[in-house]
Amino acid sequence: MVRKTKEDAELTRQRIINAARSVFLARGVSRSTLEHIASHAEVTRGAVYWHFKNKTEIFHAIREQVFLPLIDRMDDTLTMQGNEDPLTQIENSLCDTINELNENIEMRQTYEIMMIKCEYVDEFATVLQQILNNCSNITEKIQLAYERAESQNLLAGKHNPRALAQDTHLFFSGLLHMWVKDFDGSRFRFQAKELIKSHINLRRK
Amino acid sequence: MVRKTKEDAELTRQRIINAARSVFLARGVSRSTLEHIASHAEVTRGAVYWHFKNKTEIFHAIREQVFLPLIDRMDDTLTMQGNEDPLTQIENSLCDTINELNENIEMRQTYEIMMIKCEYVDEFATVLQQILNNCSNITEKIQLAYERAESQNLLAGKHNPRALAQDTHLFFSGLLHMWVKDFDGSRFRFQAKELIKSHINLRRK
DNA sequence: CTATATACATACATCCTTGTTTGTATATAA
DNA sequence: TTATATACAAACAAGGATGTATGTATATAG
Numbered sequence: 001m002v003r004k005t006k007e008d009a010e011l012t013r014q015r016i017i018n019a020a021r022s023v024f025l026a027r028g029v030s031r032s033t034l035e036h037i038a039s040h041a042e043v044t045r046g047a048v049y050w051h052f053k054n055k056t057e058i059f060h061a062i063r064e065q066v067f068l069p070l071i072d073r074m075d076d077t078l079t080m081q082g083n084e085d086p087l088t089q090i091e092n093s094l095c096d097t098i099n100e101l102n103e104n105i106e107m108r109q110t111y112e113i114m115m116i117k118c119e120y121v122d123e124f125a126t127v128l129q130q131i132l133n134n135c136s137n138i139t140e141k142i143q144l145a146y147e148r149a150e151s152q153n154l155l156a157g158k159h160n161p162r163a164l165a166q167d168t169h170l171f172f173s174g175l176l177h178m179w180v181k182d183f184d185g186s187r188f189r190f191q192a193k194e195l196i197k198s199h200i201n202l203r204r205k
Numbered sequence: 206m207v208r209k210t211k212e213d214a215e216l217t218r219q220r221i222i223n224a225a226r227s228v229f230l231a232r233g234v235s236r237s238t239l240e241h242i243a244s245h246a247e248v249t250r251g252a253v254y255w256h257f258k259n260k261t262e263i264f265h266a267i268r269e270q271v272f273l274p275l276i277d278r279m280d281d282t283l284t285m286q287g288n289e290d291p292l293t294q295i296e297n298s299l300c301d302t303i304n305e306l307n308e309n310i311e312m313r314q315t316y317e318i319m320m321i322k323c324e325y326v327d328e329f330a331t332v333l334q335q336i337l338n339n340c341s342n343i344t345e346k347i348q349l350a351y352e353r354a355e356s357q358n359l360l361a362g363k364h365n366p367r368a369l370a371q372d373t374h375l376f377f378s379g380l381l382h383m384w385v386k387d388f389d390g391s392r393f394r395f396q397a398k399e400l401i402k403s404h405i406n407l408r409r410k
Numbered sequence: 411c412t413a414t415a416t417a418c419a420t421a422c423a424t425c426c427t428t429g430t431t432t433g434t435a436t437a438t439a440a
Numbered sequence: 441t442t443a444t445a446t447a448c449a450a451a452c453a454a455g456g457a458t459g460t461a462t463g464t465a466t467a468t469a470g
Contacts, residue, residue, distance in 0.1 A: 005467065009417060028324030030235035033457060046419045049459080116333070119233030120321040128321070128386050135383070136392070157361060163403040170400065171372060174379030178340070181333050187341070195375065198368040202407060210437065214447060238427060251449045254429080 013051045015041045017065065018106075020058045025109050028117045029059060029124075056123045063127070066110040070100070071134060078141040086149040090142055091200040094172055098192045101179065115180045139169040149203075156205045164203060171199050218256045220246045222270065223311075225263045230314050233322045234264060234329075261328045268332070271315040275305070276339060283346040291354040295347055296405040299377055303397045306384065320385045344374040354408075361410045369408060376404050 004012070019041035023032045034055060038045045052058050077093035084092065101108050120128050146161035146168075155164075175188065175195060182188040188195075209217070224246035228237045239260060243250045257263050282298035289297065306313050325333050351366035351373075360369075380393065380400060387393040393400075 004417065006416090012417085026326070028235070028326040030233070030324060031326065035457075044419050045458090047417075050416090050418060054458085116325040119235060119324055121231070121233040121236065128388075132383075132386060132392055157407070159403070159407060163400075164407075166400055167376060167404050167407065170379035170383065171376045172379070173382060174375035174377070177378060177382060178337075178375065181337060183333075187337055195368075195371055198364070199372050202362070202364060202369075202372065209447065211446090217447085239429095240427075249449050250428090252447075255446090255448060259429085 009051075012041070012043060012047060016043065016048055016051055017058065017061055020055075021062050021106065021109050021113065024059070024062070024113045024117055029055070029113065030119060059118075059124070062110055063114065066107050067134075070097075070107070071137070074138060075141060078138075078145055085152065085154055086145040087154055087200055087204060090145050090168065091196055094168075094196045095193050097172075097176075098179070098196070101176075102189075111176070112180050115177060135169060135173070139165050142168050146203075154205055155203055159203075168199065172196075214256075217246070217248060217252060221248065221253055221256055222263065222266050225260075226267050226311065226314050226318070229264070229267070229318045229322055234260070234318065235324060264323075264329070267315055268319065271312050272339075275302075275312070276342070279343060280346060283343075283350055290357065290359055291350040292359055292405055292409060295350050295373065296401055299373075299401045300398050302377075302381075303384070303401070306381075307394075316381070317385050320382060340374060340378070344370050347373050351408075359410055360408055364408075373404065377401075 016037065020032070020037045023036045023040055027036065032055070034045050034048050037055075037058070038048045041047075048058075052061070074093060074097065077096055078089060080089075082089060101111060114127075118124060143161050143165035146155070146164045149155055150161055175192060178188040179192055221242065225237070225242045228241045228245055232241065237260070239250050239253050242260075242263070243253050246252075253263075257266070279298060279302065282301055283294060285294075287294060306316065319332075323329060348366050348370035351360070351369045354360055355366055380397060383393040384397055
């Protein structure tokens with residue numbers, strides 16, 4: 001069969017993306033060929049080349065599909081003035097991300113690909129800058145929350161919010177890396193939320 | 206020229222390893238061919254195949270050459286009973302690693318390759334387990350130091366050493382990842398030691 | 411109803427890359 | 441001194457992988 005409607009076409013595009021995510025995860029980005037992806041999506045390389053210029057474009061599509069919404073949500077959780085105190089807000093936003101990783105297969109796979117199934121050279125090197133930029137944004141958001149916590153006199157000791165935010169960000173960054181590497185869940189996944197909780201409790205008065 | 210003495214042979218072996226490190230760094234592990242490595246080492250693929258079974262073996266050689274001594278040194282710094290207090294001992298051991306990254310080119314390159322220029326699939330997947338094991342060891346060492354700090358009544362608040370050690374480990378793990386990604390040094394490298402210092406100060410009474 | 415653009419499938423040409431095999435000069439052991 | 445193992449270089453064989461070019465059926469616009 002050929003020539004579907006626009007909806008059909010969009011559907012095969014999505015199937016190619018999903019197939020690519022599975023193949024990238026299993027074989028790594030560089031060892032994945034367009035033939036692997038195509039056959040896993042039950043189409044031919046012709047279809048893949050119709051929807052994407054090359055493998056790199058598929059990679060970016062996968063990345064954006066997961067990370068663009070994620071960044072928005074992270075921003076919301078941290079900025080939203082809920083009825084919790086700022087420290088709990090930080091704790092919840094971190095735990096939410098862990099929850100998403102547990103429940104959202106696409107997100108979990110995408111994280112794993114970006115962290116340990118991809119080589120950041122040539123066309124992929126630009127992604128590193130984007131990652132660093134996102135980190136800066138998140139750290140700033142966390143800092144704002146710590147500033148609110150400080151003004152509400154919730155913090156133990158007299159540490160400045162900037163340093164606290166950077167420390168929290170690095171902690172969480174490390175946690176995510178370990179979470180991903182901990183396949184069987186025996187080392188980090190099972191206690192991720194407790195680690196977050198005690199990290200935040202370190203700062204509580 | 207052919208057939209050198211044993212010392213000559215060992216020397217070319219080392220040149221191949223050094224060449225591979227450079228090539229891996231520039232092109233990523235999977236895009237690096239044995240021809241790239243050979244020509245960069247000014248030998249032919251024949252020499253490479255003589256010294257190594259394949260690319261994977263070179264990869265492991267690079268890894269072991271840097272990480273085996275590193276682990277030993279990290280152990281020493283943390284276990285050695287110096288005249289500093291345990292918290293300073295932890296701080297110093299982390300700062301030492303940063304110093305090494307700054308000064309030791311091979312180590313810096315190797316870290317970068319392992320973190321962002323390598324895909325952990327198939328033959329490389331086993332490395333993940335080794336990484337997790339190393340992390341466990343280091344965390345335990347840090348925990349012992351925190352226990353000493355606790356018994357010397359150096360800690361602010363009443364947090365258990367295990368949680369503190371895990372938090373420190375995750376923080377440092379995140380820091381190393383960011384350190385590597387921060388090419389121009391504008392975001393993390395320049396303040397890495399300050400970040401370590403304030404992380405430790407968070408725990409100080 | 412017809413023409414055209416769309417959404418693919420198929421076929422083709424080219425370039426690497428890998429692993430192995432063979433050749434060879436020389437250090438070294440006997 | 442000679443035989444053999446060593447430390448490579450050079451040649452060989454074969455299989456992918458990529459990008460493009462071409463073919464084609466059909467939705468859709470006019």
